[in-house]
Amino acid sequence: MGKLRPGEGEWLGSSHTGRPFPLWSFLLLLGSLLSCGLGSSAQGPGEWTLWGSWTRCSSSCGQGVSVRSRHCIRFPGEEPCWGDSHEYRLCQLPDCPPRAVPFRDLQCALYNGRPVLGTQKTYQWVPFHGAPNQCDLNCLAEGHAFYHSFGRVLDGTPCSPGVEGLCVAGRCLSAGCDGLLGSGTREDQCGRCGGANDSCLFVQRVFRDAGAFAGYWNVTLIPEGARHLRVTHRSRNHLALLGSDGRYVLNGNWAVSPSGTYEAAGTRVVYTRAAAGPEETLHATGPTSQDLLLQVLLQEPNPGVEFEFWLPRERYGPFQEQTQALGWSLRQPQPREVEPQPPEPPAPAAIPPRTPAPAPDPCAPCPDTRGRAHRLLQYCSSDFVFRARVLGRRRQAQETRYEVRVQQVYKNRSPLQTREYVWAPGLCPCPPLTPHHEYLLAARRLVSPDGTQDRLLLPHSGYARPWSPAEDSRVRLAARHCPV
Template sequence: MAPARPAPVPLPWGSILPLPQGCPGGSVPFRAMQCSLYDNKPVLGTPARYRWVPFHGAPNVCDLNCLAVGHNFYYTFGRVLDGTRCGPGSPDLCISGRCLSVGCDGILGSGTRPDACGQCGGGHDTCLFVHRLFQGVDPSSGYFGYMNVTKIPAGATHIKVTDKSRNYLALMTSDGRYVLNGDWSIAWPGPYEAAGTRLRYARAPDGTESLEAAGPTNEDLHVMVLLQEPNPGIEYEFWLPRRHPEPGRGDASPLRQPQPRGAGSPPPQEPPVTPAPAPPPQPGGSATEPLPRSPPGRSGAGAAAGRCGRCHPAKGRSQRIWHFCQSDFVFQGRILARRLLGQETRYEVEVKMPYRHRFPLVAREYVWVPNTCGCPPLQEGGEYLLMARRHVNYERTLNRILLQDDGYARPWTPREDRLVREAARHCPQPRPP
């Protein structure tokens, strides 16, 4: 004899229900639990005993249709209990044998749905739609490699990125961890998890790529491109709640992105480049900052001619406080690599401990020094306390971290950590942008 089941209690239209929640990991789904009540019980008027699991191919989704394990038939044990989902992954619920929708406001039959940016019952006027085409040129150093496309802020929904070329889309989280196509290694198409949402990465035989995610994301995502050929254009779009500031177009092509190292195929060798001429002065001041002039005989032309003099590192408490207050970036970093490019030196740095930053700082950065003399002296593998400025050129095609040759760069020690924290008390902390 089948076990007794509680009689369903009809709920009036418009009842307020608790929003459906996912079951804890390892728990038995509600419909499966109802089928299991009939395990090893006599049914069909025979002494045969069966074990039952949900069957989802029957016409009425609100009947308790259960499949006999190991057999090719199912049996209907009446209706499911009220509150059972109509199907796997469905937000709708069975009430008195009918599949009814529950609005995102928890009201049965209200029909209220989230808007494009995830706000329950909101209209599109509460959302900001971002739709752009990135047509950035190749990096100014002339090599093919990684280049930033845009930052997708936390809270974004309905994300879609499309690239129609032989280049490869890449994706990095806010902590500098690659999700897709990082470190010169190409990932398989398919689903991926990142920033609290599921991503779908697709790549067609002709090279066309797409990256889609429903969102909302719980952290910033950085879209990049691994260049193999000139960029014909990368289209991207997403929705944001109106409270988010619209991403600036200046964020679309910074050249500060760290170059991946030590995995997959090595990047091509980078030819030396000649720095751009100094920008003309701008009336009334400007947010852009020209390269600082170096004393003759230590850098610039003197460095190219091999006439490097002694380095003059910043020393003393007053210099430490002055540099700390004037710098856009103060952090503990480990030097990963050093490369001479034209009359400048570029260091790849792992950011280990940020103390101060007026602008975003990721786990790996390039730090540029406007000379090739080794001033300040930074050794590969060493850890240093660095105080640097942001440099954006007149054309706004460069956005990088610049460490002046007479800037503050000291080997990191616990004592240096204590001293820099003391210096922080003498100037206001910057507000993140």
């Protein structure tokens, strides 16, 4: 889009009067001397002039396009400038009146009553949206079964009904968050245009408390400023959302709300409950304009409520203090009781030994995975290689979950957060990670088929070495030998 073709540009030389400009002549002479001294022609691309001013919006109402341009200045023998000579941005004007004629209709109507197709016949033309290129002016002859393309539509024409994007130079382009068409710039999870998710933190937890009484149990506080909220569980229980004014947004006062979109704290909360199963979800883009309280209405023992959201860094400390001060989770007593359920067996690590002698370690020794070949194989086939400090370990089901703090990234195919969970198969993972120690880890990304789980997996007998300066040098060397 707007690229300068080879040979285009402005040449530095004499004016049309034949009298050379002193400065330009000096620059030409200097360039010639340098090129002669180096034994070759001028190298590298030319240089761009400054951007010109933005033009007026292409539309008088609604969305349109504004453009600015620049020129390439280069010496003879230099390559064309790198980059685009034109830049387009979206301009937003007040909405068009309800009866305003659409822009594409106006362009087709310009050919009404004019002979086309090499005959003297005339037609009335209306837009046709079934042609392959939606940025061509494809118009259908009213009362006939054919259409004709009159070339490109004017810049700023909507691509087609129901599709975001405007036509520019014959291409359908969408505006990035910076307002530039075709830039591809997007907001990160923190809401920053073109950011790298470094101004917020990812909160991801599972609420597993199970009470013996039916009623509303507090799950978590969702602080002001939270983004990309996602909550899910699979049970006959119900998620409930309470506003800062003490009123329920959904599923309050023992009444189950229908699936739908609800307004809460300045954002839209999408609540769904599967008709064929017990799964229930909450989604909200945010940011929230005030605190919300997430609860669960228990009707049966809680199998786990998974929740996650992104929070600005400056709000994470107060959020932690609030949740600790409020003593999450707190049960709100209710008059209705359910039949007591047997508690879930505690995790093996929490069972005290019944004999004075320590129990033998049930885990077999891990195989030896040392060596350059193993390091190279694991590094090249992994999605992530990073240095991390193990904060904690938890065994659940047939897996082991490590909570780690990422301190240095060597390789990543998608962004890593400051704190991550790394999952290892089995209750005796190989190699084992010890809390409060630092490791170099090679992990793979594992996404469930339904897209509900996105994990970092540490393969069995994978790459997990205690970090040291020597190991740092070895892993950097391995990176150079991976096939492209």
